[in-house]
Amino acid sequence: MENLSNPTARRDGLVVQETPGEVLVFDTKSNKAMCLNETAASVWKHCTGENNLTDIAKLLEKEFSAPVPEELVWLAIDQLGKDNLLQASETVAAPKGLSRREVIRRVGIAAVVALPLVTSLAVPRAAYAGACSPTPIPAGNCAACPDGTPCDTNPGTTTCQGGSCV
Structure with missing residues (x-):
């Protein structure tokens, strides 16, 4: 230096x-x-x-x-x-x-x-500072969370992708 x-x-x-x-x-x-x-x-x-x-x-x-x-x-x-x-x-x-x-x-x-x-x-980036919880989200709420958020829906659906639990 x-x-x-x-x-x-x-x-x-x-x-x-x-x-x-x-x-x-x-x-x-x-x-x-x-x-x-x-x-x-x-x-x-x-x-x-x-x-x-x-x-x-x-x-x-x-x-x-x-x-x-x-x-x-x-x-x-x-x-x-x-x-x-x-x-x-x-x-x-x-x-x-x-x-x-x-x-x-x-x-x-x-x-x-x-x-x-x-x-x-x-400070967390704005995308991570939203209301999405790090815990699984209820079915139907996936559209508000970023892709990759865990889902809590029917068996076989695990993560949010493009607004849907897959």
Whole structure:
């Protein structure tokens, strides 16, 4: 992976909804929903390709009116990269060669600003999110379910195919 000092937030294929204290992001390519806490969202917002870790830390200090160590910014960028919210293959080296665990320990003790947090969850594709049950469906209801859904009809009919139990 390339080591870049000015990360750029990925915007294509994302649906973004800002809410008080967090940002919700849905990745239409991976069907993954993510929630960025206020710290992670602010770092992501400042990943313009023009700001380095130091610049982003200074911008966050103004935003939060509190000291923000560069290590905290690195943690956020590291997590954003892992969740594919930065341009492809971008990464920023850990400060002073520290491990992620060491950075969390150092920042966690000294930080007034909350540690950056990105939580994510896989979202089922629309075709699988319908009303069809994973259990067999009653006879006559097959037309509403996707092909391959188990049927509960006469003996010998097992799955939905083209709107009929076969």
